[in-house]
Amino acid sequence: MRATTEEDATARAAVVARGCSSPIRTATGVWVRCGSRIKSKCESCAELYRNDWAAIARSGVFDGPVTEFRFYLLTLTAPSFGRVHRVPRDGGQRVGACSCGVEHSATDAGLRGVPIDGDMYDYAGQVAWNRDAGLLWDRTRRRMRDRWDSLEYFIVREWQDRGVLHVHAIIRVARFEAPTPGVLRDAALSATAVSQVDAGVLVEWGEQARCDAFRADGDGAKTIWYLSKALNYVLKDVATASVDAPIDVWRHQVALGDAARRMRCARDCQPQDCMNLVHKRYGSRSQVVSASRRTRNRTGWSFTGLTRTVQRRLRREWWESRMRDEAGDDAPALSPPPLEDLAARSRRELIARGWSAP
Incomplete structure (x- = not known):
């Protein structure tokens, strides 16, 4: 028995x-x-995680009275921490001459996002910004809801090639108070936060930002696919897996890791003794993906309450x-x-x- x-x-x-x-x-x-979210560690669990969130994203676009709302795709980026190599992506994109004096091609993809002068690059500032990015989004969310009370969101945080987070968010606002995409973008960009770890340090978004309106019955499925693709990317390891990566790539990642190791993750943090995973994630403490929650007075992102x-x-x-x-x-x-x-x-x-x- x-x-x-x-x-x-x-x-x-x-x-x-x-x-x-x-x-x-x-x-x-x-x-x-x-429960791993990293594909190289467990592809099955990472795919389950991605599919769960993709279903939640769809629920907030297609499972309710979509004609009563306007939808936007908002992208916010981090500020500059130093000059990096400008390398085009596949498909014939041309970015012009890089600041290093060379006009790169897609074959130089390994250099994309790598600092031109590592000695002058603000590694400490970058990992600190990653650490405080969650606080900045919270202030951004509040700023937008102060102006549009019906606003709900679904957000994916993606790693840029330089090792810093940027944000893709689907925003939903009731039609009776819906702004133009430009007004929504400017409201998000105007949000700032003061670091709770480094007293007096102002945290803000970079100048590059974009906001596009889309129709649920038009580009809704395409937008969900785009965010799902971004989520699929962030489930990969942040570190470069290729053994053929240029030496400058490895130097950049080592410098980022060292800066994150030295960074304080809280006011009373002693970095040399701290075991917080923030020190191993280039400073990031934010969840990869999240959505506004249902409360007594709010529907939350998902019309059906899917979590x-x-x-x-x-x-x-x-x-x-x-x-x-x-x-x-x-x-x-x-x-x-x-x-x-x-x-x-x-x-x-x-x-x-x-x-x-x-």
Whole structure:
């Protein structure tokens, strides 16, 4: 009987963690997905994460009375921290002569975003901006809602080649108060924040920004695809994987990592002793993707209230139904299935303790 129970547990773990490269066994013996968002570490979990958020993005565009709203795609970038190489992307794009004196081609892609003079580049400023980018977005969100109370958003934070975050956000505003794209862009750009770590340091967006209106029944699907593609990109490792990358690329990444290691992540942070992951993420503490939440007075981004918690519950219910169908009416009741959200709750403890996999 015990052997059968163990076999059943292993089988259940295999169903829940199917495709996961590193399923985790918690202290209570429950098997869960690793939950990694990095493709190179677990393509299955990263793809599940991307698909979940893509579904939430679609829900806020297509699942409600879309004719009552206007939609915008807003892009905000970081300020300059020094001159970088200008390299065109594939497709015949031409960017002109670079500040280094060379007109690069697409074959020089490895140099895209690499500083021309690393000694003069503000690495400390860049990682500090990444650290405070979440605070800046919060101030931006407040600034926009002060003017348009019905505003809801879905935001993806993407890494630029130089190793700094920029923002793509779908904005939804009720038609009766909807602004022009230019007015919305200028309102977002006018937002600033004061760093809570480096007293008196002003945090603001870069000059490059764009805001385009789109129709849900026109370019809605294309816009969702664009954000999904951006999300697919940020699920990759930030570091360059190619062994053929120019030496300047590696120097740039080492300098960024060193600056993040030296940076304070909080007022009382002692960088040499701090284990916060911010020091390993080029300063970034923000979530890759998020959406406005439903409250008593707001619909939130998703018209139907779709969240990742709801998606996990629906998957769990589907699993339970499938297990009941396979077991039949005469089979003994199965123990509760592993809950995916247990991985998120216990990941820090497991990392410190180490885990095993079937």
